[in-house]
Amino acid sequence: xxxxQPIKKEIILVIFLxxxxxxxxxxxxxxxxxxxxxxxxxxNAKIKEYSQIFDNFTNHLKKNHNVKTRExxxxxxxxxxxxxxxxxxxxxxxxxxxxxxxxLQKDSKGRFRFLLDASKDDKxxxxxxxxxxxxxxxxxxxxxxxxxxxxxxxENLYLTYLYPIIINxxxxxxxxxxxxxxxxxDVSNTMAYFKVLFKFLIILIFLVIVxxxxxxxxxxxxxxxxxxxxxxxxxxxxxLEEIKSSLNLNNYAIAMLDLDKFxxxxxxxxxKAGDYVLLESASIVKKSLxxxxxxxxxxxxxxLIFLYVRGNIQSAISICDRIRKNIQEHQFIFEDQEMLVTxxxxxxxxxxEAKDLNDAIKLADAKLYLAKRNxxxxxxxxxxxxxxxxxxxxxxxxINFVKKALNDERVVCYFQPIYDVHKNKIIKYEALxxxxxxxxxxxSPFFFLPHIEHTNIHFRLTKEIFxxxxxxxxxxxxxxxxxxxxxxxxxxxIENIIVENLKGNKDLASKVTFEILExxxxxxxxxxxxxxxxxxxxxxxxxxxxxxxGYSNFKTVLDMEANYLKIxxxxxxxxxxxEKSYKVVKNIIQFAKDxxxxxxxxxxxSKEVYNKLVELNVDFVQGYYxxxxxxxxxxxxxxxx
Amino acid sequence: MKTLFLIIFLTxxxxxxxxxxRTKIITxxxxxxxxxxxxxxxxxxxxxxxxxxxxxxxxxxCLDSNFLILNSFVKLNKACKKKDIFVLNYNLLYxxxxxxGAFFFKKGRANIVLLKDKLKAQKIIPSKQLEPYVxxxxx
Numbered sequence: 217x218x219x220x221q222p223i224k225k226e227i228i229l230v231i232f233l234x235x236x237x238x239x240x241x242x243x244x245x246x247x248x249x250x251x252x253x254x255x256x257x258x259x260n261a262k263i264k265e266y267s268q269i270f271d272n273f274t275n276h277l278k279k280n281h282n283v284k285t286r287e288x289x290x291x292x293x294x295x296x297x298x299x300x301x302x303x304x305x306x307x308x309x310x311x312x313x314x315x316x317x318x319x320l321q322k323d324s325k326g327r328f329r330f331l332l333d334a335s336k337d338d339k340x341x342x343x344x345x346x347x348x349x350x351x352x353x354x355x356x357x358x359x360x361x362x363x364x365x366x367x368x369x370x371e372n373l374y375l376t377y378l379y380p381i382i383i384n385x386x387x388x389x390x391x392x393x394x395x396x397x398x399x400x401x402d403v404s405n406t407m408a409y410f411k412v413l414f415k416f417l418i419i420l421i422f423l424v425i426v427x428x429x430x431x432x433x434x435x436x437x438x439x440x441x442x443x444x445x446x447x448x449x450x451x452x453x454x455x456l457e458e459i460k461s462s463l464n465l466n467n468y469a470i471a472m473l474d475l476d477k478f479x480x481x482x483x484x485x486x487x488k489a490g491d492y493v494l495l496e497s498a499s500i501v502k503k504s505l506x507x508x509x510x511x512x513x514x515x516x517x518x519x520l521i522f523l524y525v526r527g528n529i530q531s532a533i534s535i536c537d538r539i540r541k542n543i544q545e546h547q548f549i550f551e552d553q554e555m556l557v558t559x560x561x562x563x564x565x566x567x568x569e570a571k572d573l574n575d576a577i578k579l580a581d582a583k584l585y586l587a588k589r590n591x592x593x594x595x596x597x598x599x600x601x602x603x604x605x606x607x608x609x610x611x612x613x614x615i616n617f618v619k620k621a622l623n624d625e626r627v628v629c630y631f632q633p634i635y636d637v638h639k640n641k642i643i644k645y646e647a648l649x650x651x652x653x654x655x656x657x658x659x660s661p662f663f664f665l666p667h668i669e670h671t672n673i674h675f676r677l678t679k680e681i682f683x684x685x686x687x688x689x690x691x692x693x694x695x696x697x698x699x700x701x702x703x704x705x706x707x708x709x710i711e712n713i714i715v716e717n718l719k720g721n722k723d724l725a726s727k728v729t730f731e732i733l734e735x736x737x738x739x740x741x742x743x744x745x746x747x748x749x750x751x752x753x754x755x756x757x758x759x760x761x762x763x764x765x766g767y768s769n770f771k772t773v774l775d776m777e778a779n780y781l782k783i784x785x786x787x788x789x790x791x792x793x794x795e796k797s798y799k800v801v802k803n804i805i806q807f808a809k810d811x812x813x814x815x816x817x818x819x820x821x822s823k824e825v826y827n828k829l830v831e832l833n834v835d836f837v838q839g840y841y842x843x844x845x846x847x848x849x850x851x852x853x854x855x856x857x
Numbered sequence: 858m859k860t861l862f863l864i865i866f867l868t869x870x871x872x873x874x875x876x877x878x879r880t881k882i883i884t885x886x887x888x889x890x891x892x893x894x895x896x897x898x899x900x901x902x903x904x905x906x907x908x909x910x911x912x913x914x915x916x917x918x919c920l921d922s923n924f925l926i927l928n929s930f931v932k933l934n935k936a937c938k939k940k941d942i943f944v945l946n947y948n949l950l951y952x953x954x955x956x957x958g959a960f961f962f963k964k965g966r967a968n969i970v971l972l973k974d975k976l977k978a979q980k981i982i983p984s985k986q987l988e989p990y991v992x993x994x995x996x
Contacts, residue, residue: 315964315965316964318964325989327989329996335964338963338964340963340964341947341996342996343996344947344963344996345968345970345990345992345996346963346964346966346968347963347966347967347968347969347990348966367965370965370966371875371965372965373965394964394965
């Protein structure tokens with residue numbers, strides 16, 4: 217699974233830290249460079265100052281003592297008194313930074329000798345030999361220019377500055393200043409404040425980097441926790457919220473995956489088995505995906521998958537079907553119990569056409585609902601037609617849509633005839649709920665029922681349907697089938713409405729058939745049986761809806777003492793082509809006859825299917841081949857058109 | 858002269874400790890001075906004496922020696938005063954009139970001074986390498 221946004225963030229972070237590190241190195245170098253530059257500037261200023269003093273000293277010798285040759289200078293310095301005066305004038309230079317200051321003269325043998333020593337310590341005798349050697353001492357005579365010697369080998373000396381005393385264009389002596397390492401210390405002390413400031417800044421930057429790094433690690437650690445489902449270790453809905461704004465829907469197809477009959481697994485084998493199935497399924501899905509795909513645990517047993525297909529619809533369908541097959545073929549064994557797990561997948565192949573991500577997910581959800589409704593264990597992908605119809609419809613068909621329709625009395629019933637193939641007449645009608653949208657269009661229940669399941673609005677809707685149906689029967693005196701699911705049946709308010717209308721009204725009750733969905737998960741068989749008995753006692757008839765699609769055992773079906781058994785449409789619709797379906801339907805018809813139940817086949821959409829059912833001796837049929845649902849009841853003349 | 862300078866400056870670079878430098882240079886000076894007979898050295902500087910003992914015969918009694926290296930002005934036995942004396946301070950050349958030469962640090966630089974007339978009187982012959990350090994008189 218690739219998390220595109222965080223990778224982007226990590227790259228930005230790496231760039232940021234690299235820049236910060238570069239800045240850190242730059243500041244550090246700048247500190248060193250600045251110190252060196254400032255130091256040299258101070259050094260040059262000092263040297264300039266010494267040059268100036270020695271220049272004055274030379275002029276003093278020329279003007280006041282009429283020195284014209286090196287011999288004149290020697291003779292002048294030979295005089296102790298003159299020497300003292302000159303020493304005093306030079307000693308003004310003596311500071312902490314100057315270690316020694318003296319005048320040297322080269323004798324006839326090329327040896328350097330002290331003419332004058334104005335140093336505070338280690339004073340030399342007049343004309344004492346001084347063993348110095350170096351290129352600078354030769355160069356100064358040749359170039360007649362000052363020389364600087366950087367002292368590295370002499371203790372406590374940092375630098376020696378040699379200044380030529382030139383008279384009549386001849387170097388008659390060398391004025392020498394030995395600068396102490398104290399000078400360097402003084403400059404360094406001056407720089408110390410800047411260095412401390414820079415060091416403080418560098419430490420501060422370093423600390424900021426450390427804090428930021430720790431924060432980032434903490435952020436990623438907690439982020440991972442926040443966005444990960446603890447059971448399956450895949451992303452949860454928080455992650456969806458996180459990536460919502462940055463997700464490019466042009467690159468993805470959206471699949472909504474739901475494990476079929478998961479509640480039954482939980483109820484039958486326990487929650488640990490349920491967790492095991494979830495974990496295994498998530499692992500199978502992950503393995504079936506590529507790195508660029510994103511999987512999110514959307515709800516209990518619902519997974520949302522973003523397939524990185526970049527418009528390749530066929531690829532998205534193939535991946536979904538691969539997931540479905542992989543789950544179906546996987547052996548789910550928990551505590552020696554093998555469980556058959558299948559999955560239904562709704563696929564939105566063109567999410568980029570939706571208004572936003574929520575709408576794109578809704579379309580995938582609507583397709584999932586279709587997959588469930590069509591018998592589960594299948595993939596239903598959106599088509600170009602859906603873009604115009606389903607997409608438009610799913611936009612607003614949520615709980616508020618139904619609530620508003622109830623308030624505005626826009627809930628209506630359509631009626632589809634149930635036809636007796638032996639007597640060639642309509643025996644009753646099935647009431648099918650519809651909502652008239654604000655623009656007058658008719659909205660099918662599959663767009664809004666999934667959104668209101670197990671909500672009060674669902675119960676309100678059921679009550680409204682009952683009100684419409686009872687009124688219709690009273691008005692037309694035509695028998696009518698009304699769908700009711702298990703949760704409706706055990707709801708006290710709905711029970712009260714049924715009892716209020718049917719109790720003491722045998723005529724009405726005899727014309728009402730309650731179609732109970734066999735595929736509903738019934739968690740309390742005893743309560744369910746009691747409610748069925750109540751309906752029987754009121755004089756209504758019972759039909760088992762969608763028989764063949766659920767998990768109910770034969771005993772429960774027999775205990776219901778139903779009058780009708782409606783065969784699941786997914787079995788019926790392929791009866792002319794699929795031998796297996798044919799055999800199953802045949803057996804159901806036989807079972808119903810043995811149990812003294814009349815059989816109804818729904819989804820009869822063609823003449824071929826109709827003929828097969830007649831051949832199997834089914835009692836009643838229902839479907840578009842006979843007649844589509846209409847807003848009003850009608851007679852046999854309207855059939856088979 | 859340049860060779861000796863090179864030795865002096867190299868030893869400066871190689872040895873951080875001034876005592877080691879001093880020992881090294883004095884050893885070089887001694888190597889380049891020829892005396893009558895073997896040099897048996899006495900010094901009031903014990904550290905220097907230890908250093909020189911690696912190459913030369915040394916003694917703690919000036920009477921047993923024939924070459925004295927003095928670091929300070931000490932009251933010498935009369936018999937010792939007649940021996941060859943090398944000092945470790947320029948001013949000692951004044952204080953000890955019989956001293957013929959000195960090694961000392963002046964303004965951080967190693968300096969050698971050998972007095973021509975004293976060398977002659979004491980029949981000490983410096984090698985050619987030491988000639989640049991031979992002075993006609995004491996300044």
